[in-house]
Amino acid sequence: MNERGVVFDLAIGAFAIAWAAIFLRLAGEVDPLVSSALRLAIAALLLAPWAVRAARAGTLDAPVRRSATIAGLLYAIHFGTWVASLALTSVAASVTLVTATPLLLAIIGVLRGRDRPTRGHAWAIAITTLGVAMIGGADASLSREALIGDVLALIGALTMALYLLVARELGERLEPLAFSSLAAGVGALALGLVCAARMALGADVLAHLDDAALGWIALSALVPQAVGHTLLTRALRRATPTMVGLATCAEPVLSTLLAIPILAETPTPLVVAGCAVTIAGVLVGMRRVA
Helix, strand or coil, rough: HHHHHHHHHHHHHHHHCCCCHHHHHHHHCCCCCHHHHHHHHHHHHHHHHHHHHHHHCCCCCCCHHHHHHHHHHHHHHHHHHHHHHHHCCCCCHHHHHHHCHHHHHHHHHHCCCCCCCHHHHHHHHHHHHHHHHHHHHCCCCHHHHHHHHHHHHHHHHHHHHHHHHHHHHHHHCCCCCHHHHHHHHHHHHHHHHHHHHHHHHHCCCCCCCCCHHHHHHHHHHHHHHHHHHHHHHCCCCCCCHHHHHHHCCHHHHHHHHHHHHHCCCCCEEEHHHHHHHHHHHHHHHHHHCC
16 A cells, blocks of 8 residues: 555545544434444444455464454443543543544553654644644533543543554554454444343343434444544554554544534634644644655
8 A cells, every 4th residue: 555545544534433423422322332332243244244255365363363352352442431421521522532542652652662753743743632632622621520521532542542553563464354343343242241231230221222323323333433443444554553543633623523514513713723723733744654
């Protein structure tokens, strides 16, 4: 894949994942673990043909399966915590905090001595961090509920950073569609077991799960998951985790813009300014993708 192909994957991937918050908000008050489990399960089924093909070709060896299992467990934590945060705060605040991923990856890169951010990427991280801070700060709240949502979103950011690192370790052996199918399947199973345990304890986790909600969850599996996350995973074959994380910083901007006509959430002037700064940072990072 050439540099232009990597930029394409990052741009379309970022646009696709930006729809996640919109679709899940439209799904209503469905339990976050249930919606996350269904999203991953549907995505795993959509991508299953590529996993089957890879298995028949013998490319899904033990190390790849092990990495996909770890990635799937990270997926379960990422989506479980992030979707839960959406119920506690606004789209802008939740998506902003969960995109702390590039900053975390940069810190991890420095500590590990591998995939350290270049000077250009360091500037891009600084600019995008300022931008997303402006977006989230405009919607900040000191309520107990909002603080819990903030912590959940940050946990989501950390687990996504670790997911990118796990996928990156496979290098050229990474088959994005097959890997994404396996990881999504493991994540769905893990979340499904948690939901089953809660049901056994008497929790009505299936409340509010009607046909309309299921339709929106299916869309979140198709667009943000099967398309968005798969393209971002594929980009890891040529781009560093930090670069992929930087691309995801466009998510709060795009989600905020989409929320205007769809969810009737009008951004404040500070949010608009933060969006502009964030996009500027992403563009600076895109000048060098690897």
